[in-house]
Amino acid sequence: MATQEWSIQEIARVAGTTSRTLRHYDDVGLLAPSRVGSNGYRYYDQRCLVRLQRILLLRELGLGLPAIADVLDGERDSAAALAVHLEWLCQERDRIERQIASVTTTLRKLEGGEQIMATEAFDGFDHTQYKDEVIERWGKDAWERGDNWWRSLSDKDKREFQQRQYDIAADFAAAHKQGKAADSDDVQAIAQRQYDWIAIGWQGKRPTADEFVGLGQLYVDDPRFTAHYDRHGEGTAAFIRDAMATYAERTLR
Amino acid sequence: MATQEWSIQEIARVAGTTSRTLRHYDDVGLLAPSRVGSNGYRYYDQRCLVRLQRILLLRELGLGLPAIADVLDGERDSAAALAVHLEWLCQERDRIERQIASVTTTLRKLEGGEQIMATEAFDGFDHTQYKDEVIERWGKDAWERGDNWWRSLSDKDKREFQQRQYDIAADFAAAHKQGKAADSDDVQAIAQRQYDWIAIGWQGKRPTADEFVGLGQLYVDDPRFTAHYDRHGEGTAAFIRDAMATYAERTLR
DNA sequence: GCTTGACCTTGACGTAGCGTCAACTTCTAC
DNA sequence: GTAGAAGTTGACGCTACGTCAAGGTCAAGC
Numbered sequence: 260m261a262t263q264e265w266s267i268q269e270i271a272r273v274a275g276t277t278s279r280t281l282r283h284y285d286d287v288g289l290l291a292p293s294r295v296g297s298n299g300y301r302y303y304d305q306r307c308l309v310r311l312q313r314i315l316l317l318r319e320l321g322l323g324l325p326a327i328a329d330v331l332d333g334e335r336d337s338a339a340a341l342a343v344h345l346e347w348l349c350q351e352r353d354r355i356e357r358q359i360a361s362v363t364t365t366l367r368k369l370e371g372g373e374q375i376m377a378t379e380a381f382d383g384f385d386h387t388q389y390k391d392e393v394i395e396r397w398g399k400d401a402w403e404r405g406d407n408w409w410r411s412l413s414d415k416d417k418r419e420f421q422q423r424q425y426d427i428a429a430d431f432a433a434a435h436k437q438g439k440a441a442d443s444d445d446v447q448a449i450a451q452r453q454y455d456w457i458a459i460g461w462q463g464k465r466p467t468a469d470e471f472v473g474l475g476q477l478y479v480d481d482p483r484f485t486a487h488y489d490r491h492g493e494g495t496a497a498f499i500r501d502a503m504a505t506y507a508e509r510t511l512r
Numbered sequence: 513m514a515t516q517e518w519s520i521q522e523i524a525r526v527a528g529t530t531s532r533t534l535r536h537y538d539d540v541g542l543l544a545p546s547r548v549g550s551n552g553y554r555y556y557d558q559r560c561l562v563r564l565q566r567i568l569l570l571r572e573l574g575l576g577l578p579a580i581a582d583v584l585d586g587e588r589d590s591a592a593a594l595a596v597h598l599e600w601l602c603q604e605r606d607r608i609e610r611q612i613a614s615v616t617t618t619l620r621k622l623e624g625g626e627q628i629m630a631t632e633a634f635d636g637f638d639h640t641q642y643k644d645e646v647i648e649r650w651g652k653d654a655w656e657r658g659d660n661w662w663r664s665l666s667d668k669d670k671r672e673f674q675q676r677q678y679d680i681a682a683d684f685a686a687a688h689k690q691g692k693a694a695d696s697d698d699v700q701a702i703a704q705r706q707y708d709w710i711a712i713g714w715q716g717k718r719p720t721a722d723e724f725v726g727l728g729q730l731y732v733d734d735p736r737f738t739a740h741y742d743r744h745g746e747g748t749a750a751f752i753r754d755a756m757a758t759y760a761e762r763t764l765r
Numbered sequence: 766g767c768t769t770g771a772c773c774t775t776g777a778c779g780t781a782g783c784g785t786c787a788a789c790t791t792c793t794a795c
Numbered sequence: 796g797t798a799g800a801a802g803t804t805g806a807c808g809c810t811a812c813g814t815c816a817a818g819g820t821c822a823a824g825c
Contacts (some may be wrong), residue, residue, distance in 0.1 A: 263712075268801065273708045276700070278802085283783055299803050312676075321611045323781075338622045341615050341780060348612045355605045358574045364597045365573065369591045414614065485516070489558060521772070531773090536812055551820060552774050577811075767825100774819065784808085791802065 270303040274311050281311075289328050290314060321348060358504060381424065396473070402462070408462050420459070427452050431499050432491030441501035442509075450506035453499070468511035475503030517547065523556045534564075542581050543567060573764065629724030661715050673712070678733050680705050680743055684755065685748045694754035695762075700707065703759035706752070721764035 267278045285301065286288040290310055292301035303311070310331060317327045317337075322344055329335035430449050439446050457474065458465045466474065478484040478496045488496035520531045534635055537543040538554065543563055545554035550765060556564070570580045575597055582588035613709035626744075680702060687699045710727065712720045719727065731749045 263715075267706075272704065273712070275705055277783085279783065281784085282803090287782090296802095300791080301802085318782095320615050340621060341622070344617065345615050346613065348608055351606060352608045352612065355601055355608065359598065359601045359605065362594050362601065364571050366591060366594050366598065369594070396750050465550065484811080485558065489562070529810085532812065532814085535774090540811090549773095551778080553820080555774085571811095768825085771821085771823105774818080774823085776816085777814105778812095778824090779811100779814085779818105782809105786807085789803080791800100792820080793798105795796100795798090 264302045265304075265308070267292075268302045269304070270308060270311065274308065274315060276311075276315060284311075284314065284324075287324060289331075291325055320344070358497060396477075397470075401464075404462050404464075408460070423456055427456060428488055428491050428495065429497070431488075431502065432495045435495055435498040441498055442505040446502050447506055447509070450502045451510075453503065454506060454510075468507040468512075471507045472504050475507075477499035517555045517558075518556045520545075520556070523561060523564065527561065527568060529564075529568060537567065537577075539563075540577060542577055542584075575599070584614070661713070672673040676705075676709055681748065681752070682708060684741075684752050688748055693752055695758040699755045700759055700762070703755045704763075705754065705761060707764075719764075721760040724760045725757050726765060728753035728760075 265273065267281050271278045271281055275311050281290065281301070281303075285292065290307060293304040293307050296302065313331060314327055317330065318324075319457060320338065320341065321339070322330075323327075326340050326344065330337045337490040428450060431446070431453075432450065434446050454466070454471065457471075478488055479500050485496045520534050524531045524534055533558075534543070534554070538545065543560060546557040546560050547555040548691050549555065566584060567580055570583065571577075573594065575578065575583075575593065579588070579593050583590045583593050586616075683702050684706075686697070686704065687696075689734065707719070707724060732753050741752060
């Protein structure tokens with residue numbers, strides 16, 4: 260007979276799902292039983308089975324329940340719904356691919372013995388958060404010059420620029436840890452690299468002695484910079500400030 | 513000063529997140545403030561900021577909060593955690609890729625005007641050609657019951673009934689191709705569907721263990737059935753027979 | 766001293782799609 | 796009559812917060 264009926268468990272087994280899922284579909288209005296007994300039991304007929312199979316098919320394709328409802332109730336073309344969903348899936352895939360790439364490079368660095376938390380941290384470096392300070396200290400022209408330059412860089416160049424800074428900071432921290440003095444020749448050599456690095460960012464306009472000293476002081480005064488440098492070891496920011504001050508006095512005046 | 517402190521909003525801005533997130537990290541024990549004022553206000557110091565930046569870094573890589581806690585508290589190697597996570601990500605990517613492939617082929621079929629679901633079923637299935645065998649094996653009553661039921665179905669219902677069988681057979685073939693064992697859980701789940709499908713055709717008279725085993729054997733012995741099932745791949749009929757025999761022993765006895 | 770507004774607190778709901786008890790009733794079979 | 800299988804509704808759990816809601820705190824201006 261075409262008027263065949265199944266209990267909730269039976270239809271769940273037949274369709275390859277669970278009774279809980281069917282109750283859920285009933286709750287959200289996606290699939291109501293064809294009949295409900297006076298005892299509250301749910302019973303499903305052929306039409307329900309067909310609808311259920313369609314639901315499960317679309318679910319396997321990854322569609323959400325509201326989208327499935329729209330399709331099955333004819334309020335939305337299935338092709339259109341699937342096309343939208345496909346877009347979604349591709350974005351998700353891309354996102355995951357990017358994460359895989361990030362995790363892979365991080366793992367390689369870890370294997371190479373590098374401390375994590377370094378370059379990557381600077382990766383998400385948002386230079387615009389310093390906009391107001393830069394304008395206040397050095398003027399609007401300086402900001403715009405630097406901003407334009409930064410935007411002109413490729414991702415690779417940006418990373419390399421940051422990597423150089425990371426290496427310099429790491430060397431400062433190592434020297435500090437070894438007990439070297441901020442005015443020692445070794446440390447002053449690092450300060451020289453720091454000066455050159457800044458000159459690059461300033462687009463050739465080499466900092467004056469006062470500007471260089473002020474910048475070093477900023478590393479200590481501004482918590483964002485302090486946190487950044489102290490990541491290499493406590494007191495690194497202050498050590499760098501001292502080294503920069505010495506460099507300014509000895510070399511820039 | 514190294515003893516600098518920030519309010520919850522300040523540190524959130526510096527680190528590039530929200531105060532809500534910080535409260536959440538406090539709630540789950542991932543990052544407690546360094547100090548809590550008598551008014552209940554949270555205050556964070558340098559160490560907190562460093563830890564927060566590490567948390568956010570790992571989050572960007574997609575790690576979950578418990579995993580991050582394990583890494584930061586030194587209870588787990590960061591390389592190991594990332595390796596596990598990478599495995600995860602790859603599986604996710606594969607899953608999404610498969611969905612993309614499914615959706616794409618479905619879309620192509622829809623564009624080609626094919627009705628979803630109504631695929632290439634049992635072409636030209638003429639059940640009367642099995643009449644003699646059915647009567648011989650299960651009696652005249654069984655035949656007539658099944659015959660009447662089949663005739664009562666609409667074309668649509670017939671197609672759907674066949675479609676289900678087609679899907680089941682395809683799944684058997686896919687499992688076989690993947691090298692899964694006939695007595696594995698996955699394959700037994702398909703055998704369950706096969707059993708339910710037959711029960712529908714038998715109008716609720718569920719096959720006994722012996723009948724189910726005999727039916728499976730028939731798929732190999734009768735060249736018409738063998739050809740039908742082996743269309744999905746060579747050896748599929750024998751594979752199905754084995755799966756059905758195992759199902760009968762385990763579940764029906 | 767009072768108002769305004771910015772910032773802080775805890776508490777609780779919502780999210781996607783069910784899995785998983787829990788407590789209780791019904792049906793089926795011996 | 797009673798066990799056991801199967802049914803019901805309710806409600807919490809999961810991820811990582813976003814988003815009100817209701818109310819306390821603090822600095823600044825009048």
